[in-house]
Amino acid sequence: MRSFFRRHSNGFTLTEIIFSVLILAGTMIPIAAMMGQGFEGTRRDQRQIVAIQLCQARLNQALSIPFDILVSSEASITHSGQTLLPLGDVELEGFTFKVSLRVVERGVSYSYRSVDVNATNYAVDNPTTWVFGPEETLAMPANVAKVATIVVAWTERGTPQTVEMSTFKANLEL
Amino acid sequence: MNQLKNSRGMALIIVLVLSMFLLIVAISYIRDNSQNRPINERHFERAQADFLGQGIVQLAAMKFKKRPAEFYYAYRAMRAGLGDAAMRSYLNNDTTLNGEFNDSVNQRYRFATQMQLITNQLYQTDGIRIVVTVEQLSEAGEVVLTRVQEHVIEAVRRPTL
Numbered sequence: 001m002r003s004f005f006r007r008h009s010n011g012f013t014l015t016e017i018i019f020s021v022l023i024l025a026g027t028m029i030p031i032a033a034m035m036g037q038g039f040e041g042t043r044r045d046q047r048q049i050v051a052i053q054l055c056q057a058r059l060n061q062a063l064s065i066p067f068d069i070l071v072s073s074e075a076s077i078t079h080s081g082q083t084l085l086p087l088g089d090v091e092l093e094g095f096t097f098k099v100s101l102r103v104v105e106r107g108v109s110y111s112y113r114s115v116d117v118n119a120t121n122y123a124v125d126n127p128t129t130w131v132f133g134p135e136e137t138l139a140m141p142a143n144v145a146k147v148a149t150i151v152v153a154w155t156e157r158g159t160p161q162t163v164e165m166s167t168f169k170a171n172l173e174l
Numbered sequence: 175m176n177q178l179k180n181s182r183g184m185a186l187i188i189v190l191v192l193s194m195f196l197l198i199v200a201i202s203y204i205r206d207n208s209q210n211r212p213i214n215e216r217h218f219e220r221a222q223a224d225f226l227g228q229g230i231v232q233l234a235a236m237k238f239k240k241r242p243a244e245f246y247y248a249y250r251a252m253r254a255g256l257g258d259a260a261m262r263s264y265l266n267n268d269t270t271l272n273g274e275f276n277d278s279v280n281q282r283y284r285f286a287t288q289m290q291l292i293t294n295q296l297y298q299t300d301g302i303r304i305v306v307t308v309e310q311l312s313e314a315g316e317v318v319l320t321r322v323q324e325h326v327i328e329a330v331r332r333p334t335l
Binding site: 167 | 183184185186188189190192193196197200203204207214217218221222225226228229230232233235236237239240241243244245247248250251254256259260263264267268269270271275277278279
């Protein structure tokens with residue numbers, strides 16, 4: 001009996017166990033808090049990636065729709081009963097993203113130098129006879145090019161978040 | 175008795191080692207997580223630069239559509255060794271095809287356009303290759319990202335007179 005108790009006294013003392021539990025608790029509490037923040041950060045990043053991908057997909061679709069119907073909108077853009085650009089609320093990964101399109105007309109100007117085709121020696125196939133005039137500017141009206149921006153908005157713990165991506169669209173039908 | 179004395183304090187050591195291990199795991203996890211944000215931002219900036227490049231390609235295509243002869247004159251004069259002044263006017267001096275763009279979060283992008291005539295004698299076809307280089311600039315003006323967009327427009331060759 002005596003030897004039995006002696007064998008057990010080789011283990012940890014109550015003081016050691018209390019101190020160990022206190023130290024472990026002291027380290028685990030901040031670690032658990034940091035881990036929680038980390039998980040939340042990962043989820044936030046994931047939502048941002050989803051928003052960026054949504055932005056890319058919609059802007060690709062916006063580039064492929066006819067120039068004339070590319071206008072600012074918060075609702076889906078339809079043409080002949082067909083939805084060409086889905087906008088509005090999108091449910092993804094258990095989150096609601098609000099997708100909208102902002103379009104601004106953009107006038108463009110182009111610089112170039114013309115060749116004087118009325119010059120005396122001018123020959124269309126002989127570049128040495130070409131006389132270039134001074135630099136000129138071709139100013140195009142504002143309605144020939146647009147800046148299209150897809151805005152994806154969502155709310156993160158009460159804070160509004162947005163991702164915006166822009167591109168240019170030219171009226172190549174002119 | 176001697177054995178009993180030696181084993182005293184072992185629990186503290188085990189717990190300290192375990193705590194240290196957990197701390198290292200937590201720190202590495204948080205460090206990994208903090209690197210995610212710049213990756214997201216880079217993903218966004220890359221996509222924005224690509225879309226900007228695609229847009230500039232459209233504007234360059236529109237210029238070619240409006241002023242094709244001026245491009246051919248300038249290009250042929252340059253190829254004939256008569257200088258590139260006209261080509262520089264057509265491309266390098268054009269503020270629509272070369273310039274800067276600031277996105278919604280005030281990131282700066284610089285873009286430059288090149289156009290090239292691709293002639294295929296065998297098939298009697300021409301093509302205009304439009305190459306737009308978009309560079310994302312840091313606040314100090316250094317290039318942090320370069321993306322290139324390329325597009326070829328099929329062109330109809332002028333019939334021989």
